[in-house]
Amino acid sequence: MFQPVLDPLGGSLGWSSLVAALPLVVFFVLLGVLRVQAWLSGMASLATAIVVAVAAYGMPVGQSLNSAALGALFGLFPIMWIVVNALWVYQMTVDTGHFEVLRRSFGKLSDDQRLQAVIVAFCFGALLEALAGFGAPVAISAVMLIALGFKPFKAAAVALVANTAPVAFGAMGTPVITLSELTGLPLEDVSSMVGRQTPMLAAVVPVLLVYMVDGRRGVRQTWWPALACGLAFAVAQFVTSNFLSVELTDVVAALVAVGVLVLVMRIRGSYTPLPAGALTDSASDDPDSSADGAGSAGSADGGAGAGARDTGNGTATQKPEGGGTDTAVEDSRGAAVKAYLPYAVIIIVFAVTKLPAVKTVLEEKGTILYNWPGLHVADPVSGKPAASTVFKFDWLPATGTMLLLSGVITALLLAVSPGVAARSYKRTLHQLRWAILTVATVLALAYVMNLSGQTSTIGHFIAGAGPALAFLSPVLGWLGVAVTGSDTSANALFGILQVTAAKNSGYAPELLAAANSSGGVLGKMLSPQNLAIAAAATGLGGREPELLRKVVGWSLALLLLMCVLVFLQSTSVLGWMLLS
Template identity: 60%
Template sequence: MYVQELRPVAGSLGLSALVAALPLVLVLVLLGGVRMKAHLAGLTGLLAAVLVARLAYGMPLGQAASSAAQGAAFGLFPILWIVVNALWVYRMTVRTRHFDVLRRSFGRLSDDPRVQALVIAFCFGALLEALAGFGAPVAICSVMLVALGFDPVRAAVVSLVANTAPVAFGAMGTPVVTLAQVTGVPLDDVAAVVGRQTPLLALVVPLVLVGLVDGRRGLRETWVPALVCGTAFAAAQFAASNYVSAQLADIGAALAGAGALVAVPRTRAPAAEPVRAAVLTGVRTGEPGERDPAREVVRAYAPYALIVAVFSAAQIPAVKDRLARATQTYDWPFLDVAGPDGEPVGGNVFTWPVLSTGGTLVLLAGLTTAAVLGVHARVAVAEWLATVRELRSALLTVTSVLALAYVMNLSGQAATIGHFVAAAGAGLAFLSPVLGWFGVAVTGSDTSANALFGALQVTAARESGLPPGLLAAANSSGGVLGKMISPQNLTIACAAVGLAGREGDLLRKVLPWSAGLLLVMCLVVAGQSAAVLGWMLP
């Protein structure tokens, strides 16, 4: 048995924390300074983590390698299993041109570009985040807005800022599932606290979006639809994450926000020509006024309706129990780790949710989608394989980052850093979201940031007497605000709308919003850690 140490370097907690932080610092420098590709930076950081575990912490090389293998396995299943199958469904809609039908349907909802930004970037973007995440909402929504006549820069900025509130529950709850896995805090507890933080962003972001589209006039004329949409989104996200399922939080929120927006009479009111002239400076492609057969419109919406139906059915107690019976639990080989207190850690056991995981449910919905859209089996398989090829760099990035996180957690490196950070005392609650924000800004993924810093946040919370679930959730809630400034997301947005090389222009436009909303989240978490907002916690 390997027993973790907190002060392996000269008996000093400070020196030990400095050495333990080297793999993280290396990854951040390689990504942010050297601009190395994410998968190469992740692999380099993994090697550094293994060396620190062996040379500084005395962890046997075999156990360090086994820790990395378990992290990589978790990255493949369930995390990437969800992403691959979700993007496969999207690719089939593009292949059959039903995605174009969907885009025209959105365009006919309103000719007001400010409302179109809410429908596409905020509501539909949240649905895409729920189903796929990992940059897909920014790319797809940016293209749709440009096709409706938006200036490319404005379309990219709106899509980036909109991709905030749903991120913590994106990709079928992957970030919070990962957070629960690496911290040991129950998923329901983590999701409940995140669901009492990120909905506050949903109240503000729609107002920011109409302001970005049309300045003060946009706020003055469309604040009612924006506020109604944000309120409905926030209420649904809170209710789903606390009382239904973390995997369904964004799906329910996106549908609720869109439904509330459609119900507001102002939504369908024609926009004044000066507004359209000021905002729609581009050339439309595929006029939204073009009428599609009702049957094709229904088929365009069918994939998303099927996913909602499958996930909803999976929450029925009898079905949920039957799916859970297929879950396999294994003693992970060559791994026998105990914490500083001598108690075995959870990493010694690996759980494989074969049927109950989100990826398997999306796969089932995808198979049904192929039948509904008339996709031949051979074509469906080809699209699935093409999706895997498209994600090959992401596959390596996610597995390497999670392998790095598992090595740091099981060797004791994360615990050392956590004990050291706990010295911040009461100020820790205020700074906690900043750590998540920084992690996502560099890695481009709330999932990766949770894997890197989740255990550290929980350790620091326990040492300082703060609720572990609060700081774990704060890591994810603060992280969503780093998504809009991450180099990966900026690159995706620029590539989608033909602005290659202008990432700096977008960064300057979104950075103030990222920093301002982060400050709000820091104040919220600090308030929740004290009597001021402590009543908000479950």
Template identity: 55%
Template sequence: MFVQELVPLGSLWLSALVAVLPLATVLVLLGVVRMKAHLAAMIGLAVALLVAVLPFGMPLDQALSSGVQGAVFGLFPIMWIVLNALWIYRLTVRTGHFDVLRRSFGRVSDDPRIQALIIAFSFGALMEALAGFGAPVAICSVMLVALGFAPVKAAVVALVANTAPVAFGAMGTPVVTLAQVTGLPLDTVSSIVGRQTPLLALVVPLLLVFIVDGRRGLRETWLPALCCGVAFGVVQFLASNYVSAQLADIGAALAGAAALVLLPASRRPAKEEVRTAVLTGARTEVLDRPEERGEIFKAYVPYGLIIVIFSIGQLPPVKKLLDSATWKFDWPLLNVANAGGKPVSANTFSLPILNTGGTLVLVAGVLTAIVLRISASATLTEWLATVRELRFAILTVTSVLALAYVLNLSGQATTIGYLIAGAGAGLAFLSPVLGWFGVAVTGSDTSANALFGALQVTAAGQAGLPADLLAAANSSGGVLGKMISPQNLTIACAAANLNGEEGNLLRKVLPWSIGLLLVMCLIVVGQSTPVLSWMLP
């Protein structure tokens, strides 16, 4: 058995300095050298293995085994969810039903400020729920440009909107990963995150109408924006606390869109000066093409199927049946104990074959192909094309998860956590910043949770703060780093045809990112004290 050593070099500062080398390597390669993410992650993994084996004394076979376990978890269930969700999107594009969906959004209102809320906030949240990993920014940027938005404004709106849903994106993958790496119950993590990010949902729609049309936009459309945010936030809170983390964003996105559709103020024709001031791009003519009701229905079928299938999967008899297909086994060549001599949970690995978001989405995809009358060969072709499209993302995520597992199981993350714990009560303020920094660098709340989740729990224990609160704060603070991550900025520029404009976009979204981060830090500080502790479950 390998027992983790917290101070292998005799000094906590020196041990933590060595332990941070793998993370520092990734950050420097990404942020300074601007190396591709998958290459930076693999190099960081190699450094993590060296540090684990040499100064921290982890046997080589166990270090390699821990990295393989992380990579397997990165493949299944994480990328399994993303792969099948993006596959469904590709099926709708192939049949033309995605264009039908886009045009149906455009008909709800001709007001560009309302269109920004429907597409960037509500539909973007739905895409985040299904795919994540940059898909919402890319798709929404293209749709806004098609509606006539200037490319820069379309990209900024898409980036800022991609915040509130991120923690529960890709069928709850970030919070599922957070629960996995911290050992905390998923229900607990989901509940607390669901009492933090809904507060962002109240603010973000108001920011979007301000970004689109300044003070006039805020003055004239504050009511639809607020109603959209309230509907989104309430449903996200209810779903994450009482239904399912996987369904939180789907329900919230549909609720936000429904609030806009049903509110009379959203359907008022926009003044011509508003349209002239905002829609500086060329407006596509396909928005006026009539659709049969049946085609519109089919365009919404994939998302309805996902909701129905996930809802059925939560029924106690069905959930029990699905859980019976879970494979639990002792992970080969891994026998790790923490500094206190207690075996860690990672020694045993659980592989949920059926009761996992990716498999349920796969079922929804097959049913979607049947409803949309896509041949089996075309369906398989699109699935394989999705695998090819995601090949570098798959490599990046598996490498980052392997790195995270090596850090956690070798004791490196624990050592860093002990040092950070010196911040004491100030840790409550810093915990969202750590998550924000992680997402800003990796472009993924999932990756940031994998890297820093266990560290937050360790530091919380040393500082006498609730471990579940700080773990949740890592994810909630992380969502605000998404808009400034190089990965997302590049995706936005590519989608909006803004080659080389990443720096310009960064300057435009950075103030919003930092401002919202400050709000989240204050929320977490309040929740760690009697001031807002009543908000916690």
């Protein structure tokens, strides 16, 4: 049994923390400064972590390699199992032309571009984040905004800023689920605490989007429907995450938000609509003086609507990659129903599987616990066997399996042929190949650092920040997502560190664990991966630095808001918001 020591270097927690942080420094420098590909940065950091584990912490070589293997497997299942199946459902709607019908239906909800930004980038983007995440919402939302008349640069910036509040519960709750699994905290507690932080962001983001699109005039004329949408999302996110379902949190919140927005827009006199064409003349601050990027929107790998052609007469003609015949889908009531059908199927499937009787059967019949062979590690403080050495293979009740089932049902209801469905799945795997490798590598890194004691060492050192710890904890998550591009990866890297620091400082572990995820969502718009996805999807390749300058102020301002919120939650001022 290997039991890590917190201060292996001469009994000094400070020097030990510096060495323990080397894998993270390597990762941040390679990816954030030298712009090395994420999977290569992860590989280098993993190698560094193994060297530190063996040389500094005395972890046996076999156990260090074994912990990396367990972490990589966790990255593949359940994490990427969720993402692959979620994106497969979306890809089928693209390949059959139903996505174009969905896009045009959004345009009909409002002819005011300021509120179109809220509908598409915030509401529909949140739904995409709930189902897939990992850059898909930014690419798809930006392309849809361009199709609605936005300039590429503004479309990309709006999509990046909108992709904030939903991120913590993205990909069917993957970041929160990962945080719970790695820290050992109950999923219900982690979900509830995150659901008491991120709604504060959701309430203001739609108003920020209106300001980005049309400045002060936009806020003055449309603040009420934008604020109503944000508040509706916030309330729904709080209620769902605390009392209903972790996986469906953003799905429910997105649907409630768009419903409230449409209702408010239908109320006469609730806001002053902007005439068509007025926005371009009076309030465009884009550095982009041409629409050259619009023609290439969707050409990026995995971009929304790749291969789709709008024939101009209300018909979407879609030619899937890899062969197949064109599929023309005319706008009609039936086509609109089919366009929304996949999301309805997902909601129904998850609602049914969350029924107590069904959930119990699925867990009993389809869950296997493995004590990972050859991996014997004790907690550095308690001396008890580390919980993360047990692999939970819940193949039947897994979120990814439910998404796969939803995809099969969707294919049947939309009469998608097995060949088209199979090609869509193959294309999805191809588009996600580097993301799969990156996530597996980052989770392997996290497991090595956690089980060798490196994370605990850093956590105990950070605990010395005292009263400032609560204020600074969101910054750690923000930094992690800004570099990795993933709230899931940031939670894997820093989740246990936050919990360890909380326990050693007298804070509620759920508070700082949730702060890591909630603060992390604000780093998403700055991550090199997300900037590259937004630029590529809108035809702005090479202009990532301009996009960064456009959104960095919003990221820092919202981060400050989150830091203040978490600090107040740690005091008597907002302490009542903590779990009882």
